[in-house]
Amino acid sequence: MLDFLRQEGISEEIIREIESFRAQYPLSDASSYRVPNPSYRYYGKEIWEMALTALLSGENLLLVGPKATGKNVLAENLAAVFHRPEWDISFYLNTDASSLIGTDTFRNGEVTLRHGPIYQCAEMGGFGILDEINMAKNESLAVLHATLDFRRIIDVPGYDRITLSPATRFIATMNYGYAGTRELNEALMSRFMVINMPLISQDNLKKLLLAQVPNLKEEYAEQFSALFDDIRKKCESGEISTKPLDLRGLLSSIKLIENGLTALQALEMGIVNKSTDDFERQLVSDVLSARISASLSAAELFHIR
Ligand SMILES: Nc1ncnc2c1ncn2[C@@H]1O[C@H](COP(=O)(O)OP(=O)(O)O)[C@@H](O)[C@H]1O
Ligand SMILES: [Mg+2]
The missing domain is CATH 1.10.150 (DNA polymerase; domain 1)
Known part of the structure; x- marks a missing residue:
């Protein structure tokens, strides 16, 4: 992947920083199977530079654009470039806190939290792809506010409060222009750096x-x-x-x-x-x-x- 970035004309400085990120956060055996091996590459130097720099600076990304502008291809490529396990989480109308963070289950006569994808991703230093995030209701996403801002925590009342691994990043995608799409509210929008995805040249x-x-x-x-x-x-x-x-x-x-x-x-x-x-x-x-x-x-x- 790094050779591909060089071919695309990404600067050696950024590539060095990616290498040191990888060295700083080695993969655990338990999560390496989740690191994607993309069959498609994303083409577009400027978008690469913006995305890489934002993620290296610890930001979360929101990729906004029309259909087939490579939003998911780029998100997967980014997880691969940084060597991080990926969680792909599709958002839909009924997405709620329990489908993201976890649900109560009975195990050995006790109620425990079965960890949802956001929880696992947060713990394992994953890259969480929040796919079509605007399909969910804004109110259901309030549970992510503390996860996505400087607090970098998940705090579920009645359960433990965990801090995100420093390697964890979230990359949301959002289409617009077709029926059923909604706007993200400002509170959520302000927790992302936003890239407007252009149609491929x-x-x-x-x-x-x-x-x-x-x-x-x-x-x-x-x-x-x-x-x-x-x-x-x-x-x-x-x-x-x-x-x-x-x-x-x-x-x-x-x-x-x-x-x-x-x-x-x-x-x-x-x-x-x-x-x-x-x-x-x-x-x-x-x-x-x-x-x-x-x-x-x-x-x-x-x-x-
Ligand atoms: N800039 C690009 N670089 C590489 N592939 C692209 C690009 N733009 C669109 N594609 C192609 O378009 C198709 C859809 O990509 P996808 O990431 O699923 O789009 P989106 O999530 O934006 O709807 C894929 O075959 C992908 O390879
Ligand atoms: Mg998509």
């Missing part, structure tokens, strides 16, 4: 395509990145919604072409049909046909396997 998308689909010919990686950029421009000008601006859909489409569909069939499923409006679907189809020929298929797109 055209150059980085080309890198990503070549890394995730190693068989793809370079000229077509270029074509698909340009296509994605065409769709992005239509979104920015307000001509279409962001529904068809779907990077996951693009990646899946390319895999379907590899498995035998024509480019237009696959992109219809992965991109065009994400839109629920006839007129918009037509606009997106037109953008596609301007870039990609209807008959384009695996034989042309991929190097021979």
